Amino acid sequence: LKKALMQNMFADNAFYPNLRFKGFVYKWKQYKLNDLGYTFSGLSGKSKKDFGHGKAQYVTYMNVFSNPIANLEMTEHIEIDNKQNSVKYNDIFFTTSSETPEEVGMSSIWLGKETNTYLNSFCFGFRLTKRIDSYYIAFMLRSPSFRRKMMVLAQGISRFNISKNKVMNIKILLPKISEQKRVGITIKKVDNTVKLQVKFINKIKKFRKFLLQNMFI
Secondary structure (H helix, E strand, O other): OHHHHHHHOOOOOOOOOOOOOOOOOOOOEEEEHHHOEEEEEOOOOOOHHHEEEEEEEEEOHHHHHHOOEOOOOOEEEEOOOOOOOOOOOOEEEEEOEEOOHHHOOOEEEEOOOOOOEEEOOOEEEEEEOOOOOHHHHHHHOOOHHHHHHHHHOOEEOOOEEOOHHHHHOOEEEEOOHHHHHHHHHHHHHHHHHHHHHHHHHHHHHHHHHHHHHHOOO
């Protein structure tokens, strides 16, 4: 169900989505990402000894890679450094490299409000200047149509990289904010259900493993 929603609830080149809520009939508008905000860099000028301690935190690469909506607890410690770019609520992060073109440029949105939080050096940030629903943009940037556009930008042989400037030239389609909210919250509810089911399945698997290890002589 989630896969079907991700494939059909975001408009592509036709300016209309395949699946739509009743009452929404207007054409979606096209924007370049560059029209919707500006980029900022992750941590810079750091060495290995700077990590693992301190009262600040940074968002890890795997957090961005794994979560359309960043896990607020998936951070690491670092010292406070006012020269670094602090992340803000609703910032979007993109990974800049990966081992395969299919996994390059993965995105995640930050919905935390903590201070002294930075972004890892293997990602770049994107700060919105236009009002866009958080859940909508989070899942739209992970939709098959957007991922295809991102994969085209992958460059490399043994490891693939993307150009920040080229990413900002990608065109996306946006409905009015009211439709964004309907789409975003719908997919978020389905996503929550998926996560709960995965947790339940993992618990059953652990219990099964426990039984297999202890019920036979």
